């Protein structure tokens with residue numbers, strides 16, 4: 001049904017619903033969401049607490065199943081995929097960045113960044129080269145052998161971003177990636193993400209509460225009560241230094 | 242699979258994450274290993290005692306007969322038939338088997354023993370006195386006098402028989418027996434010793450006669466014996482040894498049967514077997530206890546890491562991968578515990594084997610299954626127990642990981658984004 005010859009959208013949803021069966025009445029966390037994210041975009045999702053940001057990211061990443069509606073990632077329909085295939089899709093095409101960094105504490109920074117490549121069975125040499133390149137780009141060189149416990153929050157989150165993009169995913173989903181970071185570190189992380197977006201064309205969709213972070217997005221979606229309240233392109237602002 | 246090294250690495254490092262906890266769990270398993278191996282060793286030791294006491298007095302561990310000798314015990318059916326054998330050569334041949342420690346030839350005759358106007362029926366038990374001492378303890382039960390000397394027409398008899406005949410050491414007795422040539426053999430013998438085995442049937446009926454003298458009395462050639470009793474290196478393995486001895490003798494000529502004590506004393510064999518099955522019970526109980534402790538620790542460990550499982554699932558791990566890392570953790574824990582267990586168990590086993598505590602002073606001996614049992618806590622080694630216990634330990638640690646692993650695979654990936 002996709003009749004365009006060019007690359008498919010990184011994300012596309014159609015009448016997407018997520019209803020949590022809850023007492024006394026079910027929670028409609030996402031209501032009839034129609035969304036298209038073009039490859040290479042840099043999208044922020046804002047909205048009050050409980051507006052459905054995390055739920056949308058969960059749905060796009062195949063971490064929860066929609067109650068209704070359809071999702072395509074990189075042109076492939078995921079809404080009816082089996083768990084195994086979803087896992088594979090996440091491994092190969094989606095990167096995740098979490099608010100609480102969520103690096104594996106028993107692995108070094110380098111091993112954490114390599115994680116998805118390790119799972120994919122990428123040869124050691126290539127793994128190493130890719131991650132070392134990223135570390136240099138992101139100012140992480142010298143920290144390769146540190147365990148997360150001996151890294152600052154900002155460093156950990158940069159390692160997490162490296163982990164998310166190391167496998168060249170079609171899409172990186174980040175849930176409030178800067179919420180645990182101070183202003184300066186947030187700005188630095190945004191710099192890194194922006195650069196990866198610009199230089200590698202990695203698509204980012206991230207949620208945030210922070211107006212300073214929203215400013216850096218090229219497209220800003222406002223969610224309220226599980227619905228899109230506004231969807232603004234602000235390319236000019238994002239490109240400015 | 243290609244991702245296995247990652248999961249192994251994570252599993253190994255996770256063990257290092259809570260060193261104290263890992264140490265305690267591994268120690269519990271190692272202690273379980275020690276306990277299982279020691280307890281089974283003790284049971285094996287008791288078994289060895291049972292066997293020794295039940296076979297040591299008369300039966301011996303293995304007996305060689307002409308194939309048609311038992312059960313009738315026809316006196317003509319000697320080893321090698323009427324011709325007999327080159328006895329010295331035959332014994333040498335038997336003793337050349339590395340599993341055979343000693344061999345003692347025997348000849349049986351039924352007859353009458355008289356002194357004055359007293360006459361009793363008895364079993365004339367012809368033995369090579371020196372060799373018999375290497376196979377059974379009968380001669381060590383001599384209470385008065387000494388062992389009879391060959392060629393001197395001396396005998397030893399049971400204490401009850403001596404009492405009934407009213408004879409003492411130095412007295413003369415007449416032995417009368419049906420000889421192999423159909424005549425009646427009778428000769429005068431001197432009572433050299435009186436034995437008291439504690440087994441009434443033996444003490445009332447057996448007359449110990451040096452082999453050549455009995456052969457002479459029964460008009461049999463020196464190459465004729467009914468039985469050769471053997472002592473082996475491994476009393477609990479006698480069925481195997483007997484079978485191999487029988488095989489090695491198959492080229493010997495006249496058909497022979499080689500029977501282990503398990504066939505000669507089936508009731509004893511049964512109680513030994515019963516104790517053998519206890520070994521399994523011990524191992525199962527010890528490790529069944531361990532499994533809950535280990536599983537409990539692992540459940541706690543995996544519960545603490547729920548978020549990590551959710552994260553790796555979100556990053557694209559299959560549930561199988563998550564389960565694998567937990568199972569690997571169980572495997573590594575098992576390996577650690579086994580190493581520790583082996584290091585501790587080895588020396589304890591050697592020490593206990595060589596210096597078994599003797600509780601005779603406290604408990605005293607008692608009869609069990611027709612034989613005397615000494616309360617010596619002796620520990621036997623065997624190869625299979627440490628291996629079986631090692632397998633059990635390993636299975637335990639892996640099984641203990643199965644439930645936590647399954648729980649880990651159930652962690653929903655969406656939990657990664659929850660705080």
Ligand SMILES: Nc1ncnc2c1ncn2[C@@H]1O[C@H](COP(=O)(O)OP(=O)(O)OP(=O)(O)O)[C@@H](O)[C@H]1O
Pocket residue numbers: 020021022027028029047048049050051052053054055056
């Ligand atoms: N697993 C769940 N079960 C039941 N209700 C849920 C679940 N997850 C989210 N919800 C509900 O769905 C709605 C949307 O939640 P969601 O976490 O997506 O909001 P959010 O925009 O991420 O909020 P925040 O800014 O606080 O992170 C909320 O009302 C929330 O209570």
Ligand SMILES: [Mg+2]
Pocket residue numbers: 053054055175
């Ligand atoms: Mg949220």
